[in-house]
Amino acid sequence: MGSLPVDTLQPLDPDTFAADSSAVIDFLAGYYRDVDKYPVRAASLEPGRLRKLLPDSAPEWGEPMDAILDDVRRDVLPGLTHWQSPSFFAYFPMNASSAAFAGEMLSVGLNVVPFVWVASPAAAELETVVMDWMAKLIGLPDRFLFGGGGGGVLQGSTCEAVVCTLAAARDRAMARIGIGHEGILKLVVYASDQTHATSQKGARLVGIPPANFRVIPTSSADGYALAASSVHAEVERDVARGLVPLYLCATVGTTGLGAVDPVRELGDVARRHGMWLHVDAAYAGAAAVCAEHRGHLADGAELADSVSMNPHKWFLTNMDCCCLWVADPTHLTAALSTDPEYLRNVDGVAGGEKLAGDGAVDYKDWQISLSRRFRAMKLWFVLRRYGAEGIRGYIRGHVAMAEWFERAVGGDGRFEVVAKRRFSLVCFRLRGDGEEVDGVNRELLAAVNGSGRAFMTHFVVEGKFVIRLAVGGAMTEMRHVRDAWELVQRTADQLLLERRRR
Missing domain, CATH: 3.40.640.10 (Type I PLP-dependent aspartate aminotransferase-like (Major domain))
Known part of the structure; x- marks a missing residue:
């Protein structure tokens, strides 16, 4: 493994800049190809895990980019919740796109x-x-x-x-x-x-x-x-x-x-x-x-x-x-x-x-x-690259997915839509009142998220525990929404069966 002596350090050498940037882009391209294979929520929720894996002090000498990226792959990725996963339905979406990434690269590269x-x-x-x-x-x-x-x-x-x-x-x-x-x-x-x-x-x-x-x-x-x-x-x-x-x-x-x-x-x-x-x-x-x-x-x-x-x-x-x-x-x-x-x-x-x-x-x-x-650069790139019509189609696609999910929930008598769907957010729960039903819904959400196949979050309204599914990921397609609903149904089947056996 090579090192970078102080007397040869050239932080903005154009050739090194091109090589390092290409390595990162290749890494990210591979990550996006495989992001649906990762557990959506962080695989490890153990506090202090990364501190145990990394050295106590910063390195004395510089290291090659491929060695650093290997550590990212091995040590960092397992501790991330993958916001760009097509099965991420938690909170609200945190969007990304190649156009915005290109604009961000220019913004960071120009560094004004x-x-x-x-x-x-x-x-x-x-x-x-x-x-x-x-x-x-x-x-x-x-x-x-x-x-x-x-x-x-x-x-x-x-x-x-x-x-x-x-x-x-x-x-x-x-x-x-x-x-x-x-x-x-x-x-x-x-x-x-x-x-x-x-x-x-x-x-x-x-x-x-x-x-x-x-x-x-x-x-x-x-x-x-x-x-x-x-x-x-x-x-x-x-x-x-x-x-x-x-x-x-x-x-x-x-x-x-x-x-x-x-x-x-x-x-x-x-x-x-x-x-x-x-x-x-x-x-x-x-x-x-x-x-x-x-x-x-x-x-x-x-x-x-x-x-x-x-x-x-x-x-x-x-x-x-x-x-x-x-x-x-x-x-x-x-x-x-x-x-x-x-x-x-x-x-x-x-x-x-x-x-x-x-x-x-x-x-x-x-x-x-x-x-x-220089945030304007990436937003300008998004507007130029996709245009208003492209973005409208993107938004409407997510709304249509949420409409489908809302209808699916309404068609299963065990569930209820708690509040009218707005935009691409559906709020639902297993029917019933009281702490016991809230407990079942908590278990349902925990089991869905624990499966690694989808990630949703919750809200409490008028004392009721509600599960939220927010559609909006850049890589989310209708099949991912359908898979999420099937996962919810299967998990509910198991939980309700276990409760009847108790």
Whole structure:
């Protein structure tokens, strides 16, 4: 096994770069060919397993790429849950595609850091173009386009998007009502019991007291959507107590059940009380590329202050990539901007004059961190390589698979669909009430996942343990969905037979 002495180390030697990159691509191509042969969930769940296999210290000398990849194959892969397996139906999908991978390679290879305009003008401008393209594709109103007074930015996650918009809402509210930072104790955030927990985390991070976060119950009667009347009643009670309504989160495609909140009705409540309305469409926003799903998001979006969706979930874009649009960027940049001398866009030749003119964006002021990745490249590649029609077909294919699974569940009298299917998410369980039935459903899910042939996750709603099947993998075909249903049925047969014998 060769080594790399320090005096010959050339980290970006073009020939070595080509050879190492080719080795990794070949490794990944082989992995994707065989990914369906791995247990979907990590084969080993033993904490500390990898630490036992790896040396205590880093190597003194460099090692060949093939030796490193051999260790990945032997030691790392068995401890991974294979998110790109065609039988991965857990959480929500985490998409990947060859186009996104190519764009990511270019992004990583170029390795630019476009935090201010002058740091890489084309990178910043490509992001503004891509964000406008995406806004138009999913039917957002013109007020979210750069030409319409708004604009968009690529964040890493919904959590980052929520924190940024909460900070913008906080500072806007304090400026409007003329209170200092002590007034933050009066600000209140509203969400439903189906809203992703990232909203509560974000509220804490921007200083909102946990006691000022309102979790509003939903019910099956409303499809587990957040009712505007419930929000209005809660807001009225808070106003009567001298509190200040700050931020309302509406969700299109909730994590647990895929519920869709009524954006327009919630927008009316938000406008009436001066709240910031954020629409979280992390998962289901991708479906809005299809006309038949666009209304969930577009109806009322003109009343929102911000909208977010994650192309890395269901839009063929590798992690990480979250689109955040704001109707008025000045509120975002006022809360997040810094302007030290060393970061100003100054022309070094002319000396002292701003380079950034109309249309120039310093994206450091649109996010939490200073440094940032060139994420626009991979999303641009996805849009260019597959086109809107290709992505629509991809989304519709997954929805059709989920529709089939929903019908199959409904055709087996032992099972029930707990909530109406939304998009490509089906929530189901063995019928019955009480802890005993919940226990059977827990056993069913554990046995399915333990088989290694599929991976699903769960949710608890109104005290019921529910199994979730989320279709959306880039390699998933109808046969994988059928196999998953057959696995569920066979496993249920075994469990119910064992219980009758006890």
